[in-house]
Amino acid sequence: MGKKIAKILFYLLMLIIVLVNGYFIYNYTKDKDKQKTIDETSSIELVEKEVKSLEYYKEYYSNDEIIGSLKIEGTQIDTLLVKSTNNEYYLNHSLKKEYDAIGSIYVDYRVNLNSKQINIYGHNSNVYDVMFKELEKYLNKDYYENHKYIVIWDGNQYFTYQIFSLQIVTTNYEHMNVNPTDWNKHINILNKSIYDTGIKATGEDNILVLQTCNYSPKNSYLIVIAKKI
Secondary structure: OHHHHHHHHHHHHHHHHHHHHHHHHHHHHHHHHHHHHHHHHHHHHHHHHHOOOHHHHHHHOOOOOEEEEEEOOOOOOEEEEEOOOOOOHHHOEOOOOOEOOOOOOEEOOOOOOOOOEEEEEOOOOOOOOOHHHHHHHHHOHHHHHHOOEEEEEOOOOEEEEEEEEEEEEOOOOHHHOOOOOOHHHHHHHHOOOOOOOOOOOOOOOOEEEEEEEEOOOOOEEEEEEEEEO
8 A cells, every 4th residue: 555655656746847847848948939039020120220231231241342232123133242443353252252253243343333334243153053143034035024123222322223135245345335435326235135125225324234154155245234213
């Protein structure tokens, strides 16, 4: 009889221990979830605040050459922009100025984000996952119809550009001429799209050119050209 009572007491003690441990685990988990929610909310608020601060990005990446951002809604193209003293450095350097074969999306050193023509460059690749590879999709007019607008941010303001021309360039690099003497002639060349977008630019327009490598034909460039609206 005594052994039976002892056994019952033992099981009761084990049950109490399990219940007590369960209580503490429940409260611990509840507190962690609560803290996680607080942390996530704080992070969201912080990101929303930081996205408006160019100085934050410069400090975060330790790079004073960050000058703004580029975004095309509905695509993977959403990136900070950098500008060096030449057009070679960011071909193989990251935002943190570390060597990186993928490089960065960068602005032509001869212009800034309020120039009459802004040229922006980025790698294409059949090996690496690079952002400007998505520009190849503009070879399909249906894709263009749903992704016509490019947004540039200079740290203070947002500027919208509407795509009007898609070109594959092999020999005539007129789009590289960021300060032509005859803007009307220059724009007439840029207007020659591989398909009709129904939109034309004039010599009065501010122009944005996105450039990446193209593999068909070899040694060519794919350029997406837009005008400020």
